[in-house]
Amino acid sequence: MDFFERQHQAKKKTGYLVFLFCVSVLLISLLNHLLIATVIGASSGAEGELGFVTTAYTDPMLAGLVFLGTFAVIGMAGLFRRVQLSGGGSSVAAMMGGRLVNMATIDPDERKLMNVVEEMAIASSVPVPEVYVMDGEEGINAFAAGYTLDDAVIGVTEGCMRRLQRDELQGVIAHEFSHILNQDMRLNLRLIAVIFGLVALAVLGRVLLGIGFYSSGNRSRRSSEGGGGGAALAIGIIGLGLMATSGLGILMGNLIKSAVSRQREYLADSSAVQYTRNPEGLAGALKKIGALSNGSRLLNTPNAAEASHMFFGAALSQSWFSITSTHPPLLERILLLEPSFDGDYSEVKFEERRSSAAKPDSKARRTQAGIPIPGVGDALGQALPPVIMGLAAAGQVQVGSAAAVADSIGNPTQQHIDFAAALLASLPEAVRAAAHDTHDACALVFALLLDPKDGPVQKKQFGQVDKLFGEQMAKATLKLSADVASLDPRAKLPVADLAVGSLRRMAKDQFERFTKLLESLAAADEKIDLFEFSLSKLVIRHLEPHFVKQQKKTTRYYSLKKLSHECSVLISSLACTAGSNDETIQTAYDAGASHLDATRLTQLPDVDCGLQELDQALVTLDGVAINLKRKLIEAAAATVSADGYLQIQEAELLRAISDSLGCPMPPLAIALKTAA
């Protein structure tokens, strides 16, 4: 199952979820109707002496009202929660009282956590997500939340951060990244809204019960006559009944939760192993959960119940109903990772803090063939390390096939993580520090866009920085420019991904100036490189959702037929970059076009496929269905690697393009010796 397939599945799961939700609401409405009709029948029967009137059951007016009412309460409450969570991941983290970890933190445990997250982000080529710590939670747990890659956040408990060794922490973070890459988290956010709707009905029931019994109690004390007391009593009974039916609703909500999330947990576990190639790490974390008295439970976190399905481990105390638990049993999860485990948690050791820092990667990693997942199949078997390309010659990599490149999307492997770690270590200290600070991260991005030559263009660019951000920013850019110029070309995207992490903390007004400046920086250099241009667009695109209210991204095109112009622009401009003369350009174009044979493409001359055109085309192409994106990326990969080799610049350009289609492609050229 590749990235595209999993995305597709997540979407289908959402449909399933909506279906289940509707069924349960219908069922609840039906029960409510029976209940209310019974109460009305009984109370009117009391006056008419006949004992019981059955007409209320078939009264269409009453039925309509009850159904409408039930739907209204559940729907409105759900919608309400939905709006509240529209801020995405950070609003969930804030809802649960998480504290944002500063990217430049110096606390050793926080630093370790951030390093692990940064490595993972670079390995999978997504912007560094915001990381939140739930202080005071001693249990070991973590969550990922958000709608898209751009607003995703990762939250961990303090216990998770302090108690786990690096390996184990990496396993947990990889598990959460899999939720991010598989789009499980979007599903999870929707689930929160659904559950909240169902809970709202229970609240209504409780209020009715209180009112009913309170007023009937009052009345019967005053006088023993029937009349109004009966109505109040009826309300009380209805309230009680509502509580019962909504109890059913909550049970069903939990069923939905577990139906959706249990399989995803298994899948995330296996993905985590796939990413890290280190089952011991994740197994170790799970064992520590088993050994702790608190386990993975959250004791002080507000709203934990609603979000219990988002967590790494069970967040609530074990329910006696195993069918409604959101997570598979702990032991079962461990046994899948480590079949020899005997279930004895007493041998699990908790090292003193930081003693583990010395040797993080000492354990030899087993290359696992794959973990059979009940109901999911051999998730690993089909997603073995996708494209591992060694350096064939200096500065270029050999490409297996375009399909292999597309396979790697959303599937980082241990090699990628090792590469990311080596890359991070190789970054000049000044660059890394700059990426961690909002102010300097701006300067860093500006420096990435500077003209490499120290000429009039660069002077003009510095002038622009000075004009919009002041002298200090220009100075900071100048200071970084030497380091940035000497960066390995493969380090540029990762540096941008790092910088995005801290740039999210800009003020809105600063972001507006930032966007403006990036545009004019690119314009200052008339023949700006395609890659640098994509880089600036990439930064903006990842930041925008934080500052500007975004329209919901929907799939607008289910066929590439109508998009022949956009496809032509994409392939033609890539061909122009890949080829050096007319002949090679032609070969490159043909290689790409052959992957898109269903669309009628026309090769455009250099002038008609400039940067602006390409940018426009990519924006449109971002709206195509996910399986078509795979085709596009394959075609793009085929274009740039028409000669069988991928220059490093071409590889990085391909990644930038893939990113702009919302498909995070792990680093392609991952030979370590040049990075170190």
Add this chain to the structure above:
Amino acid sequence: MTELVIILAGLVGLAVIVGLWVMGIYNGLIRKRNAKDNNYSQIGIQLTRKYDLIPNLVKLVKGYMKHERTTLEEVIQARNMAANANAAVSANPSDPAAMKQMVAAEGTLGGVMGRLFALSESYPDLKANQNMMQLTEELTSTENKVTFARQAFNDSVMGYNNALQVFPANKVAGMFGFTEAIFFEVEGLGDVGKAVVTADQKKDLDISFDDM
């Protein structure tokens, strides 16, 4: 009878919806407040850095400015106060009193630092000192980062305060004891490196020189 039940049920339903609404406003305020508190961390880190640099600066300057003990002591004092205030705010960013103290302490520190830099103008040896130049540069850039981060923080303070003031959130806020957040605005000499000193202050400084 039937009508009565339906009407009552409807009323109660309305009450529940209102209740949920209140809950939503409450949660929204909590969220905004947390977001604001989280935005403080960036400032906090830079301030800590600044407070770490100041003692180095004072140590260096001491060798040159033998006659400015009072100013140097003031700088250290103001720095300590500001560092404590920063620690207090970092521990609990929602506390308006701590924040107020922080703003005041930063203002004082900015003032005395400005004076220190103005004084250093009259020590050419000091100005030419390599370490001094480096320290000044570092302080300036740190201060600049603080200013930059402050904008984002003040943005979120404004967002939170606005959410707090509109009806009906203000009623909910009153019920649950939400209070308005304090903007982090430092008056006076924020930019230490540039040592913006007004003409009057300069005159004052000159006079105090003569007195010594």
